[in-house]
Amino acid sequence: xxxxxxxxxxxxxxxxxxxxxxxxxxxxxxxxxxxxxxxxxxxxxxxxxxxxxxxxxxxxxxxxxxxxxxxxxxxxxxxxxxxxxxxxxxxxxxxxxxxxxxxxxxxxxxxxxxxxxxxxxxxxxxxxxxxxxxxxxxxxxxxxxxxxxxxxxxxxxxxxxxxxxxxxxxxxxxxxxxxxxxxxxxxxxxxxxxxxxxxxxxxxxxxxxxxxxxxxxxxxxxxxxxxxxxxxxxxxxxxxxxxxxxxxxxxxxxxxxxxxxxxxxxxxxxxxxxxxxxxxxxxxxxxxxxxxxxxxxxxxxxxxxxxxxxxxxxxxxxxxxxxxxxxxxxxxxxxxx
Amino acid sequence: xxxxxxxxxxxxxxxxxxxxxxxxxxxxxxxxxxxxxxxxxxxxxxxxxxxxxxxxxxxxxxxxxxxxxxxxxxxxxxxxxxxxxxxxxxxxxxxxxxxxxxxxxxxxxxxxxxxxxxxxxxxxxxxxxxxxxxxxxxxxxxxxxxxxxxxxxxxxxxxxxxxxxxxxxxxxxxxxxxxxxxxxxxxxxxxxxxxxxxxxxxxxxxxxxxxxxxxxxxxxxxxxxxxxxxxxxxxxxxxxxxxxxxxxxxxxxxxxxxxxxxxxxxxxxxxxxxxxxxxxxxxxxxxxxxxxxxxxxxxxxxxxxxxxxxxxxxxxxxxxxxxxxxxxxxxxxxxxxxxxxxxxxxxxx
Numbered sequence: 001x002x003x004x005x006x007x008x009x010x011x012x013x014x015x016x017x018x019x020x021x022x023x024x025x026x027x028x029x030x031x032x033x034x035x036x037x038x039x040x041x042x043x044x045x046x047x048x049x050x051x052x053x054x055x056x057x058x059x060x061x062x063x064x065x066x067x068x069x070x071x072x073x074x075x076x077x078x079x080x081x082x083x084x085x086x087x088x089x090x091x092x093x094x095x096x097x098x099x100x101x102x103x104x105x106x107x108x109x110x111x112x113x114x115x116x117x118x119x120x121x122x123x124x125x126x127x128x129x130x131x132x133x134x135x136x137x138x139x140x141x142x143x144x145x146x147x148x149x150x151x152x153x154x155x156x157x158x159x160x161x162x163x164x165x166x167x168x169x170x171x172x173x174x175x176x177x178x179x180x181x182x183x184x185x186x187x188x189x190x191x192x193x194x195x196x197x198x199x200x201x202x203x204x205x206x207x208x209x210x211x212x213x214x215x216x217x218x219x220x221x222x223x224x225x226x227x228x229x230x231x232x233x234x235x236x237x238x239x240x241x242x243x244x245x246x247x248x249x250x251x252x253x254x255x256x257x258x259x260x261x262x263x264x265x266x267x268x269x270x271x272x273x274x275x276x277x278x279x280x281x282x283x284x285x286x287x288x289x290x291x292x293x294x295x296x297x298x299x300x301x302x303x304x305x306x307x308x309x310x311x312x313x314x315x316x317x318x319x320x321x322x323x324x325x326x327x328x329x330x331x332x333x334x335x336x337x
Numbered sequence: 338x339x340x341x342x343x344x345x346x347x348x349x350x351x352x353x354x355x356x357x358x359x360x361x362x363x364x365x366x367x368x369x370x371x372x373x374x375x376x377x378x379x380x381x382x383x384x385x386x387x388x389x390x391x392x393x394x395x396x397x398x399x400x401x402x403x404x405x406x407x408x409x410x411x412x413x414x415x416x417x418x419x420x421x422x423x424x425x426x427x428x429x430x431x432x433x434x435x436x437x438x439x440x441x442x443x444x445x446x447x448x449x450x451x452x453x454x455x456x457x458x459x460x461x462x463x464x465x466x467x468x469x470x471x472x473x474x475x476x477x478x479x480x481x482x483x484x485x486x487x488x489x490x491x492x493x494x495x496x497x498x499x500x501x502x503x504x505x506x507x508x509x510x511x512x513x514x515x516x517x518x519x520x521x522x523x524x525x526x527x528x529x530x531x532x533x534x535x536x537x538x539x540x541x542x543x544x545x546x547x548x549x550x551x552x553x554x555x556x557x558x559x560x561x562x563x564x565x566x567x568x569x570x571x572x573x574x575x576x577x578x579x580x581x582x583x584x585x586x587x588x589x590x591x592x593x594x595x596x597x598x599x600x601x602x603x604x605x606x607x608x609x610x611x612x613x614x615x616x617x618x619x620x621x622x623x624x625x626x627x628x629x630x631x632x633x634x635x636x637x638x639x640x641x642x643x644x645x646x647x648x649x650x651x652x653x654x655x656x657x658x659x660x661x662x663x664x665x666x667x668x669x670x671x672x673x674x675x676x677x678x679x680x681x682x683x684x685x686x
Contacts, residue, residue, distance in 0.1 A: 138670055151492070155673065157636060157651070242379040287504060287653035302504070302651040306635035308672075321485045324502070 005038045005064045006071065006102070006111065008118050011057035018070040019059065026097040032337040034239075036095070036133055036217065043214040044094070046333070049205045050078040052128075056091060058119045060098070060111055071099040072111050074119040076132060077335065080201040087201065091123075093134035093217070094335045096144075113147040120148065123314070131315040133168045135307045147310055149312060151320040153327070156307040158242060159292065159300040163274070167267045167298065170260030173231060175268050181207035181221070184230040192255055196328040202253055210332055211235050211251065217337075219250060222268045224261035231258060234265040238276045241337055242305065245278035251332035252283060253332040256290045259298075266298060284331050352456055352465070354409070356585060357418060357449075359465045362406035366417070367393055367411035370408070373417040377444040384589060388442075391564035398439075401558050402426055405438055409458050411449060418449035419458045423467040423479055423683065427555070429548035430675070433666070437549075438470075440481040440491075440661070440678065441684050460494050467663070477663055482656040482683055495661045498669045500676065503656040505591060506641070506649040507631035508615075510623060516616040516647065521609055522580065526569040526615035533572075537579040537602065544605050546675030549682050550600065560584055560599075565613040566686075568599060571617040573610045577635070580607065583614035587625035590633075590686050596622025598632035600641040600681030605639050612647060633680045637673060656685075 016038055023036045034040070045053035053075075060072030076091035099111045109117075123129055135156070136144055144150035181204040189202045200206070211219040217237055224231045232254030238247050247269055254261050269281045283300070284307075285291055296302070311323055331337045353359055362370075367390060375387045397404050402425040409419035423438030445459040471477045483491055491497035508515060530553040538551050549555070552682060560568040574580045581603030589598050596617055603610045615630065622630050634640055635658070645651065662674060680686040 145498075152657075155499065155501040155636075156656075157504065287502065287651075293650065293652060296645075296650045301642065301645045302636070303642065304673075306499070319489075321488075 005062055007061045007063050008072075008115060009059060009061060011054050011059060013200050015057075015059060015068060018061075018068045019057075019073060020101055021075060022070040023095060023097065025099055037216070039136075040214065040216050043209075043216075044077055046212065047209060048077060049209050050080045050089060052078045052089070056123065056129075058115060058122065060102070060115055062188065071102040072115050073097050074112075074115040076134075078129070079333065080206070081131070081198065082189075082196075082201050085194065088131070088134060089129050090131040090200075091129050091331070092335055093136070097137070102129060108144070109147045112143055116144065116148045120314070121314070128312055131323075132312040132314065133323075134310060135336060136310055138190050138306070141308055141310065144310070150310045151310040151312065153311055153320045153323045154287065156284060157287055157302050157304050157307050158282050158305050159295050159302055160242075160246075160280040161266075161295075161298070161300045162280045163270065164270060165299060169267065169271050170263035172226055173261050173264045175264045176223050176225060177268075178221050178223050180212060184223075185233070187231045188232070188253065192253060195256065197326040198323070199328040200333045202251070207233075207235075207251075220272060222265055224265050225252070231255070231261040232265065234269065235332060236269050236272050236274060237289050237337060238278060239337065242282060243279060245276055247273035247276060247278045247281045248331060248337055249281065249283035250337050251330045252285065252291070252329055254291070257294070259294070262291075262294070262298065286324075292306055305332070322323065341547075344503065344544060346598065347680075351461060354461055356412055357409045357458065358394075358412055359407065359462060362397070362404060362408060366406075366408060369410075369415065369417045370420060371396050373420070374442060374444065376422060377446055378442075380447075380483050389565065394425060395558075395562055395564050399421070399558060399562060400424060400467060401554055402436065405466070405470045407462055407469060409445075409449075409462045416446070416449075419445040419462045421459070421462045423466075423470070426682070427550040428547060429542060429550055430667070431543070434476075434550075437478040439683060440479045440483070442486065447496040456516050459490065462627075462649060463494060471663070477661075478666065480663040481638050481659055483659055488657065488659060491559060491659065491661060496663075497659045500658040500660055500672050501636060503633055503654045503658050504636055504651050505631050505633050505654050506644050506651055507595065507629045508644075508647070509629055509650045510596070510618075510619040511628055513581060515619050521613040521616070522573045524573055524583075524613050526617075527570050529561065533574065533577070533579045534582070537574075537582070540603055541604060545677040547672065548677040549601070556584075569572070569621050570613055573603075573613055580604065581614055583618050584681060585618045585621055585630075586686065587622065587627055588686055590631065590668050590680065591632075594627070594629035595629045595631040597680060597686050598630060599686045600679045603640075608643060608647075611640070611643065615644075615647065633678075635673075635678060637675070638677060 006253050020036055057075040059070050062069040062071050074096050076093045079090050079092055081088045081090045104110055183204055183205050185204040211221055220236045223233045234249050235251040273281050311320055369390055371393055379385045405425055406422040408417050411418045423440050425436050425438045428437050442675055449458055480573045488497055534553045534556055566586050568584050568586050570584050573580045583601040584599045586599060590597055
């Protein structure tokens with residue numbers, strides 16, 4: 001493909017459908033992480049409570065095609081972060097792709113590398129988005145590591161629990177499934193965030209948007225409460241990530257050491273697992289978080305995965321070493337589940 | 338905007354820096370190397386124990402696989418201003434064998450850091466090391482568990498790649514019968530690595546994917562000739578053949594003191610042998626006053642899961658298993674799946 005045939009530009013109204021067509025061509029109709037459609041795209045980029053998603057889309061378009069033909073995409077979803085008391089914005093890199101027929105387009109380092117370099121040039125202001133992160137697949141990681149300076153935060157293990165023994169009961173906690181998160185979630189987050197240091201801002205607006213507004217996936221949100229209010233919550237989804245019919249704890253926010261709330265939330269998850277007939281409950285959290293150890297005491301085991309948690313720190317505010325030590329995340333902070 | 342990675346051989350790096358002589362180790366350098374090493378590494382390291390000449394000689398001079406040290410010597414004072422060194426070891430993989438190097442003890446003395454000059458003294462020293470020690474095929478393969486500062490500079494100039502974040506396995510041994518269960522094969526303590534170890538290695542090497550070669554010659558150097566650490570060696574087997582071995586000592590790793598399983602080998606799935614070796618290790622730990630036993634293995638090892646089933650818990654460490662290759666004979670992703678290593682493959686235990 002000759003260089004002059006490809007235009008690199010931002011998103012314009014009407015690009016949604018060509019973008020989805022490119023996505024399906026690259027990843028197939030039923031990729032890991034679920035199929036993309038217009039509803040999901042709107043949810044991710046337009047309805048996101050952290051604005052700016054559309055402005056983060058960079059497209060490669062074949063100028064010679066009779067109608068708009070998207071042949072490459074580099075973009076991300078903005079996420080509001082809590083960083084040791086301050087609000088910052090980060091970007092989850094999502095759906096980076098180049099149509100297989102155009103991978104040699106443009107000069108070295110190829111269309112993907114050129115798209116990525118152009119994207120970072122446009123968003124290099126560390127004031128707006130100091131951190132870009134994601135779980136690139138292997139091919140994406142190789143080129144991103146070589147050309148765009150992706151850095152490894154950690155090779156990501158997962159914790160899983162097979163139903164070999166029942167989960168012990170917690171005491172003094174009531175578990176309630178919710179369909180809409182209220183301001184009690186804001187208070188929980190305000191209470192727990194300072195200890196966790198760096199994490200996605202999990203206020204009620206975020207919880208509602210991320211887990212309860214999009215109907216394409218069925219997330220189940222369980223709140224652990226006592227007489228003083230919300231003690232913690234867990235979000236579950238049964239899907240085929242890692243193993244078929246996996247009952248995944250997509251998000252987890254429970255105070256360190258609150259074993260009663262933990263056990264009751266796990267028992268709710270265990271009921272979901274039993275209903276679905278799945279083999280295990282699993283969770284992904286940083287391996288230096290105290291829950292990584294404490295969940296093993298509750299019967300979880302650790303397994304490696306192929307996932308590599310990566311970042312690009314624009315302006316070098318976040319080294320991968322700082323992120324490894326201080327960033328708390330779960331599946332919910334990414335887009336694969 | 339992030340800049341793309343580059344390779345050391347592609348950089349315009351001067352062959353020398355005025356005021357310093359770059360050269361390989363020569364007999365007699367060890368005193369000056371240790372003076373600088375002990376000064377540099379003691380800063381901010383509460384666990385630091387000064388390196389002795391006996392240990393240095395064992396690690397670099399007596400290593401049966403050779404010596405690979407490049408120095409930057411300050412012309413005016415004769416002090417060693419920077420060092421880049423590797424401890425070479427033989428390895429095998431399913432489709433090749435050869436030599437790799439554990440990157441160790443590399444430093445630049447802060448007094449000689451050329452902060453405003455790029456590339457600095459350390460990078461020039463690394464480049465000279467590569468020129469001197471890159472193999473006949475023109476490739477090198479280094480690995481190690483760098484601390485954060487070393488990983489940063491290695492990532493920038495040596496293309497260090499994270500193979501995996503090292504996870505340790507640990508188990509409390511204060512409980513009663515920590516590895517209880519049915520009767521097990523007996524473990525004998527031995528004081529030498531005899532021909533049975535060579536036989537055992539040949540019989541098991543193909544199970545391991547890629548690994549440093551653990552023949553008797555290597556094991557003798559690594560564990561019997563070490564001038565400071567007293568390792569204890571337990572074996573399962575009989576006079577003719579081995580079914581497994583464990584090498585252990587009570588010591589520090591990752592800022593805690595445990596009974597360390599420094600190295601072990603048992604056939605895949607031979608849980609009885611493994612449990613026996615662990616029980617024997619736990620007994621040695623209790624004798625030494627340890628509260629836990631701990632070990633380091635890749636998370637891709639079948640033992641990673643098996644040991645959890647035996648009651649081990651997984652914890653993060655401050656280390657990442659890193660490698661650096663110039664011609665990429667191995668995909669980092671493949672190394673993540675196939676590389677077998679233990680604490681004994683490092684200089685940390």
